Amino acid sequence: MSEHDPATEMPADESAEADEPTGPEPELLHGCIVAESLGQTVVHPTREQFLDLMKALADDGYAMIVDLCGVDYLDHMSRPLPDGVERERFEVVVNMLDITHRRRIRVRVQVPEAEPTVASLCDLHPGAEAYEREAYDMFGIVFDDHPDLTRILMPEDWIGHPLRKDYDAGRIPVQFKGAHA
Amino acid sequence: MTAPTDVNVERTTAGEQEMKSRSETTARELMRELGAVLRMSEAEAAQLGDLPDDPDEDQTMILNMGPQHPSTHGVLRLMLELQGETVLRCKPIIGYLHTGMEKTGEQLTYMQGGTNVTRMDYLSPFNNELAFSMATEQLLGIADDIPERAVWMRMLLSELNRMSSHLLFMATNGMDLGAVSMMIYGWREREEVLRFFQKVTGLRMNHNFIRPGGLAADLPPGWRDDVLRLLDIIPERLEEYDILMTGQPIWRERLQGVGVITPDEAIALGASGPILRSTGVAWDLRRDLPYLRYDEMDFDVIVGSYGDAYDRYAIRLNEIRESMKIVRQILDRMPEGDYRIQDKKVTPPPRARIDESMEALIHHFKIFTEGFKVPEGEVYVGIESPRGEIGCYIASDGSSTPYRMHMRAPSFANIQCLPHMMRGGLVADAVAVISSVDPVLGDVDR
Numbered sequence: 044m045s046e047h048d049p050a051t052e053m054p055a056d057e058s059a060e061a062d063e064p065t066g067p068e069p070e071l072l073h074g075c076i077v078a079e080s081l082g083q084t085v086v087h088p089t090r091e092q093f094l095d096l097m098k099a100l101a102d103d104g105y106a107m108i109v110d111l112c113g114v115d116y117l118d119h120m121s122r123p124l125p126d127g128v129e130r131e132r133f134e135v136v137v138n139m140l141d142i143t144h145r146r147r148i149r150v151r152v153q154v155p156e157a158e159p160t161v162a163s164l165c166d167l168h169p170g171a172e173a174y175e176r177e178a179y180d181m182f183g184i185v186f187d188d189h190p191d192l193t194r195i196l197m198p199e200d201w202i203g204h205p206l207r208k209d210y211d212a213g214r215i216p217v218q219f220k221g222a223h224a
Numbered sequence: 225m226t227a228p229t230d231v232n233v234e235r236t237t238a239g240e241q242e243m244k245s246r247s248e249t250t251a252r253e254l255m256r257e258l259g260a261v262l263r264m265s266e267a268e269a270a271q272l273g274d275l276p277d278d279p280d281e282d283q284t285m286i287l288n289m290g291p292q293h294p295s296t297h298g299v300l301r302l303m304l305e306l307q308g309e310t311v312l313r314c315k316p317i318i319g320y321l322h323t324g325m326e327k328t329g330e331q332l333t334y335m336q337g338g339t340n341v342t343r344m345d346y347l348s349p350f351n352n353e354l355a356f357s358m359a360t361e362q363l364l365g366i367a368d369d370i371p372e373r374a375v376w377m378r379m380l381l382s383e384l385n386r387m388s389s390h391l392l393f394m395a396t397n398g399m400d401l402g403a404v405s406m407m408i409y410g411w412r413e414r415e416e417v418l419r420f421f422q423k424v425t426g427l428r429m430n431h432n433f434i435r436p437g438g439l440a441a442d443l444p445p446g447w448r449d450d451v452l453r454l455l456d457i458i459p460e461r462l463e464e465y466d467i468l469m470t471g472q473p474i475w476r477e478r479l480q481g482v483g484v485i486t487p488d489e490a491i492a493l494g495a496s497g498p499i500l501r502s503t504g505v506a507w508d509l510r511r512d513l514p515y516l517r518y519d520e521m522d523f524d525v526i527v528g529s530y531g532d533a534y535d536r537y538a539i540r541l542n543e544i545r546e547s548m549k550i551v552r553q554i555l556d557r558m559p560e561g562d563y564r565i566q567d568k569k570v571t572p573p574p575r576a577r578i579d580e581s582m583e584a585l586i587h588h589f590k591i592f593t594e595g596f597k598v599p600e601g602e603v604y605v606g607i608e609s610p611r612g613e614i615g616c617y618i619a620s621d622g623s624s625t626p627y628r629m630h631m632r633a634p635s636f637a638n639i640q641c642l643p644h645m646m647r648g649g650l651v652a653d654a655v656a657v658i659s660s661v662d663p664v665l666g667d668v669d670r
Contacts, residue, residue, distance in 0.1 A: 080601060080602055080603065081362050081363070081601060081603050083603065083604065106491050106492075107491050107492075107494055108494045109494060109496075109606065109613060109615060109632060110604070110606075110615055110617065110630070110632040112617060112628075112630040112632075114619055114627075114628045114630075115628070116627075118621070118627075119619075119621040119627055122600065122619075122621070123600055123601070136602075136604075136617065136630075138604050138606075138615065138617070138632070142491065142505065142507055142512075145512050145513055147513070147604070147606075149604060168492060168494070169492050169493055169640075170492060170493040170494030170495075170637060170640060171494075172640065173636060173637070173639075173640050174636075174637075177636075181326075193241050194241060194319075195241070195318060195319060196318065196319040196322040196669060196670075197319060197322065198319070199241050205324055205327055206326060206327055206628075212324075212327050212328075212330075212331060
């Protein structure tokens, strides 16, 4: 992971840490909290910041979407997160690649259970299309403005979202499509 | 085509996932399927206009290709909108091979995880295991402590795996395009490599040999001679391929200018591996974000210039040669030493110790039943598989099973290129295009 140009890091003007009295000032990238995870750069935008951050990252050279996946933290809400990041049940994790500068960056956006929607990246990165359908299929995370948000791996009439933690792996009878009861 | 009235046909439809006829498609979706979301140059946009942009619906027909078709490389289903022989739109429909391997991965310990991931991209099992193992090692904090011999063995197996995978591509690509003898030759050479794998790991595929902490066993006696024999026979066989295919006018006619994709399109769609390199983008994780000891290796990144199916064929053919170059260097530099880390936390005690020590027996039992605990955290590791970037994202909650294990499957991303490669081509070329993307459906659906 390479260092970020300090010039691109904007000051903390409107972020949520204004009322935080103690602790060092969190590092910011385009107004979003940046942390390190085992040497890899991770940005934690809010849902509102997400699309703007992805646009800014694309301008910074992160042109290629490598991966997008959902995570359901239902059983592990106490996961380590930098100060100022609000914990939610779901996370959408996006891995971006900058081919020119040979660097990676990861974006983790928190998605609440009550309203599991997040902006779609399809217009920005057409390659996100299948990944977002997969995350919708597996976690029920809705991507706003996705052109074709249908199940991609599971059958269309499948009930539930299999990778959610409250979806038991062992107790669901096999659903045969169109089989008579 | 008219809507199927037969009730049996209706039962086999995938409903919403299917491609809809033009009259039912919104303008936005149509634009997306026609590639308008991609940043196209004006020339490309003009080319798009050459196609009959709004054909009457009774002149077009939506046809299913697959899910069972010899040249779809597995259970891939393509819905093609055709006007005569011309493909106007294409929508891949996947999921027929989905077995919930990421969910399974959450039930298996890190020790067992290799048996799961190795079955995803079953043509490059070592690369899957390597990505999974490297991610686990990073979480454990032992990534820098892996013994030298283990690192070099991993590289050796990974490169031989690249060769076997590309050799199979040669075979299937040949078969798809009517060079049937090529199919026999490709399988024959691949089998030579698999025979070596069998000697090393005991299995031809699905090895579970690269494990967190190192490898399952050391190389068997005589491995060097076997590898040398491979390096001896394969180059002249590749020469035969050149004679059989590369220079042949029919082969060239069939592939050149077919399934063209531009660098911008490839990057926007997240394509990697030979597809990205065929457009002239010299991007190879082995060179650009090196892992293992690839930074010490001398090899060339093969790039194409036209982004067509012929370039992708030529790239894979020459990558076999480059892999052999790397294997030669590995043979020269393979160090002696341990093949797995001597960290009692992740490595079971040696067999001999179990006979004499109760603690060793208990330890052995615990490692294989409970597994080892991995510290909290999350990590993404991406490496270069024969098909592109294979990545492993693991989120750990501190227990002995991954809290979430996601594989970034190269074929899953690459298959998104199909509609863009096929647009405006012929149905016969569609076969060449699928073949040149070289998807592994186990990897797509997981």
